[in-house]
Amino acid sequence: MKKFLILGAGTAGTMMANKLYNTLDVEEWEITIIDQYKTHYYQPGFLFIPFNIYTKKDVIKPKSNFFPSGVKVIYNAIDKIVGEENKVLLEGGRVLQYDYLIIATGTQTHPEETPGLKDKLWYKSIFDFYTIEGAVALQNYFKNFEGGKLVMCISEIPYKCPVAPIEFVCLAEAYFTKKGIRDKVDITYVTPMSGAFTKPVASKMLGDLLEEKNIHVVSDFYLERVDNDKKTIIAYDEREIDFDVLTIVPVNMGSEMIERSGMGDDLNFVPTDKQTLRSEKFENIFVLGDASNIPTSKAGSVAHFASEILMENVMSAIEGRPLLAKFDGHxxxxxxxxxxxxxxxxxxxxxxxxxxxxxxxxxxxxxxxxxxxxxxxxxxxxxxxxxxxxLKGKEMPIEAEMTMAGKKRV
Amino acid sequence: MVEKTIAGKSINVNEEGYLIDPSQWTKEIAIEMAKEEGLELSDKHFEILEYLREKTAAGEALSIRKVGKSGIADIKQLYQLFPGGPLKLSSKYAGISKPTSCV
Structure with missing residues (x-):
């Protein structure tokens, strides 16, 4: 039997397990997916928890619900990949051989990378909403919040779901209005980018939207540290912003397993061909989703569109043909x-x-x-x-490749 | 694209003043560009510019964090060397394209 390994059973890995199982000859291939956790989180839903729109129950299901019955599942932490020997070492000493490997280990938040962030105010007046714990802690905090300075700050680029912080401040604005305390809440959106969003047309539209809602935007602010006593965030250029409650996008980094494998860039993202989605280092390793360094959004939609391209290229590689499918970053x-x-x-x-x-x-x-x-x-x-x-890898009525039809050049 | 004469050499730059072709770059161009914006380049500045050019030529993406780990200057010092926007300004003077924060 030839062996196909998938590391990580989040959105990207789960989709690929389904696609591979539906396409490969199961008499010939053994497909194995590995993840240390058993719960699948619907991550786009985290954003709604602080505002009581969703509860924890709405965003969790067992991962096992989404694997085809013929795929082998191992719940175990991964130690490292030894690409030269086509091996993956698991924590605890188990060794798995592979013919082909997909890395789908995503990105994780690292508040400890910013001095003062994960300190005495953590989950007291400083929250993230990229983890279930952070989203729920913030939900509880807002229940008793009577007003003050709410600061939403992005620490580093790239980060998962680039629009989430914009959505967060918009939802917060509506939530406080409904609660009747909007006039007591001062909302500020702080970003290391030059505007609300990177690309000019969207940045203008979203910037105007925030202005309409009386949300202040502070741009080109690159967070250095947090002063817990003064309750301020401080940028490398010494600018300071006071907060009563700080919501933060912590530094995003790829899995530490990638670092241990010597396969990552300075943020542990895997250098990947942005069109073929193959690792730049090993011919039989592909990378899908947030784990790669391709220059597009870290988001489920990207993983979804890319999975269709990846499936074609995996089949080409297995059959010894050139990799002709090209991902456009959709x-x-x-x-x-x-x-x-x-x-x-x-x-x-x-x-x-x-x-x-x-x-x-x-x-x-x-x-x-x-x-x-x-x-x-x-x-x-x-x-x-x-x-x-x-998640089940079924067809969606949207093409993988972006189209200009329906769009207006500005 | 605009054609511009700087330090006695004719070069092509984009609307924001970034060189289109990094091979047209010379040290004199960097000095002139920085001077136009009120910054005098020291040896330390040039170490950064050389580092950026090397990494770009090797096809590596740049971030302030990465330059801060280069061993030449940490992030704080980068802000002191290039006040206002270390990576945006240093990339301009290094004759490479404006860093894209890919979102």
């Missing part, structure tokens, strides 16, 4: 903006998010770079699609 993000509305962006390596309609040109129903009710329903429906269609 990302598609719903942006919750509060009050039952949402915006949508669709873009790739070369084309920035533009206004228009999606997925049908001229019809929609979703509006690109527009703030509409139907976009919000798209996001709400997506949770069902995620659990029932996407």
């Amino acid at each position: 990302a598609n993000c719903y942006i919750e903006t509060g009050y039952g509305k949402g915006a949508l962006i669709d873009f790739n390596y070369d084309t920035e998010p533009l206004p228009g309609t999606f997925p049908l040109p001229g019809i929609g129903p979703f509006g690109l770079l527009k703030n509409t009710k139907i976009n919000h329903y798209g996001k709400i429906m997506f949770r069902w699609i995620y659990w029932h269609v996407l």
Whole structure:
């Protein structure tokens, strides 16, 4: 039997386990997926927990629900990959051989990388919403919050789900308005980028949206440290911002297993060919999702679009053909903006998010770079699609490759 | 794209003043560019510029964090060397393209 290993059973790894199982000859291939945890989190849902829109129950299911019965599952931490010998070492000493390997170990938050962040105010007045623990702690904090300075700060680029902090401040604005304390809450959005978003057209649209909602944007702020006594965040250029409650996107890094394997860049992301999705170091290793260093968003939609390209290239590699499928960096993000509305962006390596309609040109129903009710329903429906269609590797009615149809050049 | 004469040499830059072709770069161009923006380049500045050019030529993506780990200057010192935007400014003077924060 030939062996196909998948490291990581999050969104990317689970999708690939399903796709491989449906495509490969199971008489010939043994497919194994490895992850240390048994719970699958619907991560886009974390954002809604602080505002009581979702509870913890809405975002968790056992990982085992989503694996095909013929795939071998090992719940164990991974020590490292030895690419030269086609081996993966597990913690505890077990050794697994492979013919092909997919790395899908994602990205994790590292608050300890920023001095003063994970200190005495952690989960008291400083919270992240990228972990279930952080989202729930913030939910409890907001219950008794009577007003003050709310600061949303992004520590480092890249980070998972680039629109999440924008959604967070919009949802917070609506939540405090509903609670009747909006006039007592001062909301500031702090980013190391030069605007609300990197790409110019979307940055303008989202920047205007924040301004309309009276949310202050502080740009080019590169966080150095947090002063717990003074309750301030301090940038490398000495600028300071006071907070009463700080919500933070901690530094994002790839798995420490990648570092132990000597396969990562300075943030432990795996250097990967941005078109073929093959590791730059080993011919029989591919990388999917947040674990790679490809220059696009770290987001489930990207992993989904990329998984279709990856599947084609994996088959080409197995059959000894050149890898012809090319990933274009396609990302598609719903942006919750509060009050039952949402915006949508669709873009790739070369084309920035533009206004228009999606997925049908001229019809929609979703509006690109527009703030509409139907976009919000798209996001709400997506949770069902995620659990029932996407993770199981089934076809979605959206092409992997981005299209210009329905988009307007600005 | 704009054609510009700087330090006696004709070069092509984009709307934001970044060199289109890194091979047109000379030390004199860097000195002039920085001077136009009120910054005098020291040897330390040039060590950074050389580092950026080397890494870019090797196809590596750059971040402030990475340059801060280069051993030449830490992030704090980078902000002192290039006030306002270390990576954006140093990339410009190094004759490489503007760093894209890929989101």
